Amino acid sequence: MDFIPQILFAIVLLLGIGYFVKNINKLIRNIKLGRAIDRTDNKSERWANMARIALGQQKMVVRPIAGFLHIIVYVGFIVINIEVLEIIIDGLFGTHRIFAPLGAAYDVLIGSFEILAFLVLVSVIVFWLRRNIIKLKRFFYPEMKGWPKNDGNIILYFEMVLMVLFLTMNGADYTLQQMGAPHYVQAGAFPISQFLVPLFDGLSEGTVVLIERSAWWLHIIGILIFLNYLYFSKHLHILLAFPNTWFANLNPKGQFENLESVTNEVKLMMDPDADPFAAPAEGDMDEEPEKFGASDVIDLNQVQLLNAYTCTECGRCTSECPASQTGKKLSPRKIMMDTRDRLEEVGKNIDNNNGTFVDDGKQLLDDYITREELWACTTCNACVEACPVSINPLSIIMDMRRYLVMEQSAAPMELNNMMGNVENNGAPWPYNQMDRLNWKNE
Numbered sequence: 001m002d003f004i005p006q007i008l009f010a011i012v013l014l015l016g017i018g019y020f021v022k023n024i025n026k027l028i029r030n031i032k033l034g035r036a037i038d039r040t041d042n043k044s045e046r047w048a049n050m051a052r053i054a055l056g057q058q059k060m061v062v063r064p065i066a067g068f069l070h071i072i073v074y075v076g077f078i079v080i081n082i083e084v085l086e087i088i089i090d091g092l093f094g095t096h097r098i099f100a101p102l103g104a105a106y107d108v109l110i111g112s113f114e115i116l117a118f119l120v121l122v123s124v125i126v127f128w129l130r131r132n133i134i135k136l137k138r139f140f141y142p143e144m145k146g147w148p149k150n151d152g153n154i155i156l157y158f159e160m161v162l163m164v165l166f167l168t169m170n171g172a173d174y175t176l177q178q179m180g181a182p183h184y185v186q187a188g189a190f191p192i193s194q195f196l197v198p199l200f201d202g203l204s205e206g207t208v209v210l211i212e213r214s215a216w217w218l219h220i221i222g223i224l225i226f227l228n229y230l231y232f233s234k235h236l237h238i239l240l241a242f243p244n245t246w247f248a249n250l251n252p253k254g255q256f257e258n259l260e261s262v263t264n265e266v267k268l269m270m271d272p273d274a275d276p277f278a279a280p281a282e283g284d285m286d287e288e289p290e291k292f293g294a295s296d297v298i299d300l301n302q303v304q305l306l307n308a309y310t311c312t313e314c315g316r317c318t319s320e321c322p323a324s325q326t327g328k329k330l331s332p333r334k335i336m337m338d339t340r341d342r343l344e345e346v347g348k349n350i351d352n353n354n355g356t357f358v359d360d361g362k363q364l365l366d367d368y369i370t371r372e373e374l375w376a377c378t379t380c381n382a383c384v385e386a387c388p389v390s391i392n393p394l395s396i397i398m399d400m401r402r403y404l405v406m407e408q409s410a411a412p413m414e415l416n417n418m419m420g421n422v423e424n425n426g427a428p429w430p431y432n433q434m435d436r437l438n439w440k441n442e
Contacts, residue, residue, distance in 0.1 A: 002094070003094070005091075005094065006092055006093065006094050009091035009092060009220075010091075010092060012220075013224070016221075016224030016225075016227065017224075017227075019228050020230075020231075023228065023231040024231070026231075026347060026351075027236075027309060029350075030305065030309075030343050030344070030346070030347040031309065032302060033297065033298050033305070033343070033346065033347075034297065034298065034300050034301050034302040034303075035298075035299070035300065035301045035302065036301070036302060037301040037303055039247040039248075042250055045250060046247075046248075046250070047246070049245050049246065049248060049390070050245045050246045053245045053388070053389065053390055054241040054242045054244075054245040054246075054389065055242075057070065057071050057388075059386075059387070059388040059389075060388050062386075062388075063316075066130075069123040069126055070123075072119045072120060073123050073124065073127075073159070075116065076116040076117065076119060076120035076123075077120075077238070079112065079113065079116055080113050080116055080117055080120070081223075082109070082113075083109075083110075083166075084223060086098055086099050087216070087219070087220050088220075096183050097185055097188065100187030100188070106187055106188060107187075107188060107189040108189070110170070110187075110188035110190065111188075111191050114167065114170060114190060114192040114193055115191060115192060117166050117167055117192065118163075118167070118192045120159065121159075121160060121163040121164070121167075124156050125160070127156055128153070128156045128160075131153065131156075132153070137319070138316070138318060138319045139315060141315065141318060141331055141333070141334075142331075142334075143331055143333060143334040143337055144313070144315070148234070148313055148337065151233050151234055151313075152234070152313070154229075154233075155229075155233060155234075155235050158225075158226050158229070161222060162219065162222050162223065165215045165218050165219040165222060166215075166219055167192055167193045167196065168193070168196065168211070168215040169212055169215035169219055170188070170190050170192075170193035171193035171194070171195075171199070172196075172208050172209075172211045172212035172215060173188075173212050174188070174190045174194060174197060175197050175200045175208050176205070176208055176209060176212060178197075179205055179208070181205050181208075234311065234312055234313040235312075236309055236310065237310050237311070237312045240309055241310060241389040243306065244306055244307060244310040244389055244391065245390045247303045247306065248303075248390035248392070249392060253381040253385070254381065256398060259290070259292065259402075260290075261290050291403070292402055292403060292407050293400060293401070293402030293403025293406060293407060294365075294399040294400050294402070294403055295363050295364065295400065295403045295407070296346075296363040296364045296365070297339060297343045297346055298346070298357075299399070299403070300396060300399060304339070304392070304395055304396055304399075305343055307336065307339075307391045307392060307393075307395075307396075308336050308337075308343060309340055309343075310391060311336040311337065311340065311391055312388070312389065313333060313337065314333075314388065315333050316386040316387065316388065317332035317333055317336075317383035317384075317387055317393060318332055318333045318334070318383070319386070320382040320383060320385070321382055321383055322378055322380060322382065323376040323377060323378055329370065329372050329373050329376055330373045330374075330376035331373075332383035332393035332394075332397075333393075334369075334373070335369060335373070335396055335397060336391060336396075338364065338368040338369050339364065339369075339396060341368065342362075342363075342364045342367075342368050345360075345362070364400070365400055365404075369400065371404065371410070374397055374400050374401050374404070375401070377394065377397045377401075379394060379398070381394060405419075417430070
C-alpha cells in the first residue's frame with residue numbers, strides 16, 4: 001500500500017507526457033505538409049540568432065516595460081522548473097526533497113526559486129492589468145475576440161495558480177519542518193513563503209500535511225496540464241521560438257525569393273546557344289507543373305508554417321504596420337493566426353480521414369485571408385522587424401500575391417496596367433519608347 005502514491009504519480013506522469021508527445025508529433029506532421037526548404041546555411045549565424053533573440057530576448061526589450069516583465073516570467077519559467085526534476089524524483093521514489101543533501105547550495109536554489117516565483121506572480125498580475133484594465137489597443141483588434149482573448153487570460157491564470165501553489169507548498173513544508181514532522185527534513189531557504197506560516201497557526205500537523213500534499217500534487221498536475229495546453233495555445237512559442245529563430249531568413253529584408261522555374265526560364269531566354277524548340281528532358285513531361293505562389297497552407301514552405309505555430313499574438317507586428325495604422329483591413333498578426341487556424345483545420349481533416357486529406361472546398365485564400373488584406377500591404381517589412389521571435393508575415397503575403405498575379409491574373413487594375421506597360425513599353429509608363437524624351441522639347 002505504501003507504493004500507491006508512487007504508482008499513481010507514475011501513471012499521471014506517463015499520461016501527461018504521452019499526450020504531449022502525441023500532440024507534438026501531430027504538430028511536426030502538420031508543419032511537414034508544407035514545401036521543403038533548405039535553411040541550414042550559415043550555421044554559426046543561425047546559432048547566434050537563436051542565442052541572441054530566443055534565449056537572450058533581444059527584441060523583447062525594445063519595449064522596456066513589457067520586455068523586462070517578460071524576461072522575469074521567462075527566467076522564472078526556466079529556473080523554477082528545475083525543481084520539477086526534484087518533484088518527479090520524489091514522486092517516483094517516495095522521497096522528499098531528494099536534493100536536500102546539497103546543503104547551502106540547496107538553500108540558495110530554493111530561495112532563488114521563491115524570489116523568482118514572487119516576481120513572476122507580480123509580473124503576471126501586471127500583464128493581466130494591461131490586458132483587462134488598461135486595455136492596450138493592440139490586444140483589442142478584431143482578430144483578438146473570442147478564443148484568442150480568452151487564451152491570453154487563461155495562460156495568465158495558469159501561471160498565477162502555479163506560483164501560488166508553489167509558495168503554498170513551500171510555506172506548509174517550512175511549517176512542518178518547524179513542527180519536526182517526520183519525513184520533512186530541515187532543508188531549503190524560504191524568503192517568501194515564510195510569510196505564509198501564520199496562515200497555518202493553530203492547525204494540526206495532519207492538516208498542514210494535507211495542505212502541503214494537496215499543493216504538491218496540484219502543482220505537478222497543473223504543470224502537466226499547462227504543458228499539454230501549450231499545443232492549443234499561442235504559448236507554443238515557449239518551445240518553438242528556438243527553432244523558429246534558427247530557421248529564420250538571413251537574407252536582407254528587402255530581398256525576395258525568385259521562383260526557380262521562372263529563373264530557369266529567364267536563363268534559357270538569355271542563353272544565345274539555347275534551342276527554344278528543343279524537346280523537354282525525358283521525364284519532365286510527366287511532372288505536374290509547379291504552382292506559382294500559394295493559395296492554401298500546403299503551398300507554403302515549412303518555415304512559414306513553423307512561423308504560424310510560433311506566433312505569440314502579441315500584436316507588435318500589427319501595431320507597427322502602416323497599413324493597419326491608417327485604417328486598412330490588413331493585420332499581420334491575423335495573417336499568422338489565419339494560417340495556423342487553416343493548418344489546424346487541414347490537420348484535423350487528415351486525422352478524420354485515416355491520414356489522407358479530403359478536399360473540403362476551402363482554402364487559405366478568400367476563406368481565411370481576403371484579397372483586400374493582401375493588397376493593403378506596403379511590403380515595408382515593419383512587421384518582420386517588430387516580431388520578437390523572427391516571424392515573417394510578409395513572406396506569406398507575397399506568396400499569396402504571387403498566386404493571384406501569376407495563376408489568376410487577379411492583380412488590381414493599377415498593377416495590371418503597370419505590368420502591361422513594362423511588357424509592352426519596357427517601363428511602367430504608357431508611353432512609346434521613342435517618345436520618352438519628348439518632354440525635353442516642352
